[in-house]
Amino acid sequence: MLHTALLRPTVLHILRAAGFHSARPSVIDVLTDIMARYLHLLAVQTAAHATHNHNDLEPTITDVRLAMADCGVFLANTAASEEAWREAFRKPLEEYPERNGIRAREMARRDAEDTADVREFIEWVKGDAHKEIRRIAGFLPTDAAQGVKMDDTRTQPEDYLTVLKKKHNKTGEESRYQGTVLGIAAESKPIKIEGGPAESLAEWNRQAFELSRKAHEKAEKNGKNDTRMETDEPHETNGDPMQAEQ
Template sequence: MSAREIMHMLTRPAVLQILRAAGFHSARPSVIEALTDITAKHLLLLATRTVAHAYGNHNDATPTITDVRMAMDDAGCFTTTMTASEEAWIEAMRKPTGEGKGAQKEEDRRTEEDTKDIQEFIDWVQGDGNKEIMRIAGMLKSDDLMELDGEKERLDYLTALKRKHSKTGDQSRFQGTVLGIEADDHDITIEGGPVASLTDWQVMVRQR
């Protein structure tokens, strides 16, 4: 199984949870696959555009919040009311705020106007729709939260599902898989042959 296939499989449950939060409780497999593919491509677009802006702005692969914001703008995450040329024209025609009683008020008005699309996106993220997504995913407080060591712990749906289906814990059942920790290396014993291990077999082959 390739890395792309694994990432596609890990993205599918998130898409299912979002659909469930939106009120869709069933869908054709082809629809789920299409939405998962669109989600993965959108995330890839955000990542590649963020890296591109990071190199273009400060020649560094580590992105800043500005790089992420510009990438989200490229990906259409913000609902802009003006084109780039219109924004540039308005900025060029603006008069200096100057000093005085109304200067700060005008500055605040311009700031609110410039960041309107970002504020709308923040309001959408913090709105009821996304709260429902977080609730279904297990990221909000609820009466069913697990208590470990006397403290309430917020669990995402994947961790809760793993603990539900694993009586011995994550360290044993999922060890050596993409959902758990790496497996420890150990010798493999070969039974029913002239050698007991792969190392002995390699020595025997070289001696022939």
């Protein structure tokens, strides 16, 4: 729930940048869930490509690019079959002469075709749409922040998460967010059990093991006594020697 709550402001900033200034809570929840599932799918695809390409869980930029293509971030201009046929029938680069930069220009043209989807994504990140999202989120420096100088350094605007933490943090970050992903790790303390002879889980586990061991020993002892009684019990002969021999 904490990660979902942290993702909600991002969805709100994107909606505000797109021109939506109000929405029902159910709509925000649905969009947040869609974004969380999409990010999870992107991470799963990246891990799968990392395992298939170099048998390592540490992904490279190539694995991320392939995962983004699988998830629809990069839209190819041509189909995979068309790309394979074009690659099979086009003239190899070795056959282009190097004079006057003919081979270099052909190589640059092919690289531009192969990376067209990536360049479009980079242009979107650098474009006005993403800039508006960053402005709404408070990541772009304002004129007031740029005009203040302290020790030859410009003050940087704080992101929304830092602002929210300072706004709702009345007792200090060390105590409020301790034990969560937003704060420092919490110290492990023993869990005490109330209403019983044992005061901790370790003590309860030791007592339970001891009771189980005693019950097992008692069962084995009773089993041996029953066997001994059966073997040592005399048979009634009633004075008949033939029956005694049997």
